[in-house]
Amino acid sequence: MRVDVDEPQAVEEFWNGMREAAAAAARHQDPNLYRAIVKIGKSALAQGVELVPSSGYFLQCPVCSAQSGQTCVNAPGHPLNEGKLHPERIALSAQAIRGEVPLPEPLA
Numbered sequence: 001m002r003v004d005v006d007e008p009q010a011v012e013e014f015w016n017g018m019r020e021a022a023a024a025a026a027r028h029q030d031p032n033l034y035r036a037i038v039k040i041g042k043s044a045l046a047q048g049v050e051l052v053p054s055s056g057y058f059l060q061c062p063v064c065s066a067q068s069g070q071t072c073v074n075a076p077g078h079p080l081n082e083g084k085l086h087p088e089r090i091a092l093s094a095q096a097i098r099g100e101v102p103l104p105e106p107l108a
Helices: 010-027 031-046 053-058 087-097
Strands: none
Touching: 010 031, 010 053, 031 053, 031 087, 053 087
């Protein structure tokens, strides 16, 4: 199978795969798999892969406490509108991956 890294959907497909791996880490309560996902994500960002909103799937939501790999749920004062993740979760993931805040523990 040949992978075209210049294909328009390549970045989204990469993060979709990472999201699926994060869901597996949450499902199996595997902190080692989660840490590996974070390392891969940081390496990809260092090589110029852009961050997409689905990157928020890698962290627990600070609003509704959805676990890594899970979609968010509506919370009082924090509706999801048309998205699957709270904006606060997306912002936290961007800060964490850039190293501006420490990565929270991924699995309860």
